[in-house]
Amino acid sequence: MNLKKNHDPDAIVRYDLAAGVFLRLNGLLLDGGEKMHKFTLKICLSILSILFFFFSSPGFAFSISDFLPEYYQNSETYQVNQQRLDLAKSRYQKNSDQNFIEVSLSPFAKQSKYTLVTEYPTEVQKSLLGSLTQQTGVGLQWGLQWTKDLGSEDLLSSSYIENGLSIFINQSLLKNSFGKASLSELNKVKEELRQDQLVFLQNQYQVCQSGLELYIDTYTLQQKNIVLKESLETSKRAFNIAKNHFSKRLINKLNFLSAKNDSFKSEELQLNSQSEFDQKLKKVFQSTGSLKDIVFDSPKSLFQGIEIKELPVAQGFSSQIESIGVEIARQNYAQVKSENKDTLDLKIEVGDEKGKYFSSPNLYSYQDQFAKVSLTWKTDFFKSREESVKQSLLAKNIALLKKKMSEEDISVQQHQDLLALEELKNRISLSDKRLLSLKEQSDEALRILRVGQLEFIDYLRYRDEYQNEYIKNLDLYSRYWKKL
Known part of the structure; x- marks a missing residue:
């Protein structure tokens, strides 16, 4: 069986940038969703063609960039918050229109x-x-x-x-307190819209983050399932060797029983792994069908060619939200200023x-x-819009100040995170080298076992050592990707 595994930790970008990359891919960061719909249509058509080929062709390579858009679009969080944001925009537009006399x-x-x-x-x-x-x-x-x-x-x-x-x-002057009531209501609705925009973008990040984690977990289980299948095949071959040698009185009964029990153990481990992997597939695709022929690509494909050392300072989630807040404030200021005309x-x-x-x-x-x-x-008979322009300008300046403060905090945290990532990266590098050596050792042990020059119990030790290191290696990569 061809064991598919790609290790390239230098090609992985920081994980807190992942959602931002995807959101920018869909044009969602600045306007809270309006730019998304045209591109979403293209994404959905692409996904339909992908799924058609996916169900009709075994061994289809399913990448994280295929998975994330579909996962995001189908999330209940996105749909609820999109409706909430649309309602907030409608309220703001209605009050904005009524503010002019x-x-x-x-x-x-x-x-x-x-x-x-x-x-x-x-x-x-x-x-x-x-x-x-x-x-x-x-x-x-x-x-x-x-x-x-x-x-x-x-x-x-x-x-x-x-x-x-x-x-x-168009409005009752006395009831409106000569424009003041409309301005107060407009500012209230505007603040609600700003909060809904930030919540929408925050949930975008969280949904994409959970999607990335789900994909990484599924990929890890897939690779674990592959190595356990390979281990099961090796155990069966070893058991056949042991059975042949035992029939010829070349090994004792203890070695024969050890080979037999190891075959049962390997089969149980593989069945458990397959069951766990199938459960993840059901969650990924929200389907009860069998998707065993799908091959999940390494998560590194989303950020191919980008190295950690090339990242700018302050790419954390809080900094992203503050940057979005600045852009929203700028847009609100420009909109209110443009509307302040007779x-x-x-x-x-x-x-x-x-x-x-x-x-x-x-x-x-x-x-x-x-x-x-x-x-x-x-x-603007009572100059209420001029006051709104001043407040929008003040909100923009406050957003810029908060972004600057957030970047200073993030730069310190990022330095600490990079040190932890560097340590984990070194452990992965060592594990990769050890894994190659143990694979060679396990293959050599199987060769010696065939010619009857190795006790089966010793072979199991070499084989288990390689298998355990492989699973440990997958865990290291999974932890590394989730910390990025």
């Missing part, structure tokens, strides 16, 4: 002429109408409309001019409508000539 003036004039087609009217009315309307809730609206009858040229027709003026203000919209409508309508018992033809002008002015 909108004043709309809409004068209009319309001249109408009606002509009786079938019968004479029984009477002709002349009147002047007026009305005043007020709308509450989202705002106040006042309107005045009057109609003047121009009289009739004859008994068959009549005409009149309709004029009007409406004024609309707008003036002019709309003109001119038309000429003709037609007929029936009003029992008469049929009328009509002609409407109208002109309508609407002028809408949106302004």
